[in-house]
Amino acid sequence: MPIARLFFPEYPSQMATIVEVEKLALDLPERQRATLAANLLESLPAILSDEDEGIAEALRRDTDLDANPDRTISLEQLDSQIRGRRG
Numbered sequence: 001m002p003i004a005r006l007f008f009p010e011y012p013s014q015m016a017t018i019v020e021v022e023k024l025a026l027d028l029p030e031r032q033r034a035t036l037a038a039n040l041l042e043s044l045p046a047i048l049s050d051e052d053e054g055i056a057e058a059l060r061r062d063t064d065l066d067a068n069p070d071r072t073i074s075l076e077q078l079d080s081q082i083r084g085r086r087g
Helices: 003-007 018-026 030-043 054-067 075-086
Strands: none
Touching (some): 018 030
16 A cells, blocks of 8 residues: 555545645645745755855855844835935
């Protein structure tokens, strides 16, 4: 007996389509969807290229902000700075 049948005996034996899987996933509570998304992303091979060091730069900045949270600004402060540059 397939293991899936042991845990989900009401589930049909044929393979679910991507549409069915997506519907089931979207019906999950937010925390479970986030966990599922993280697990799926971690299961994929790395496809991003770091040739331009963009990813490395983003990770460096993220680490810097974690170490120096006083350097962050709120969305309102960013909007104010942008408005100040325009006018």
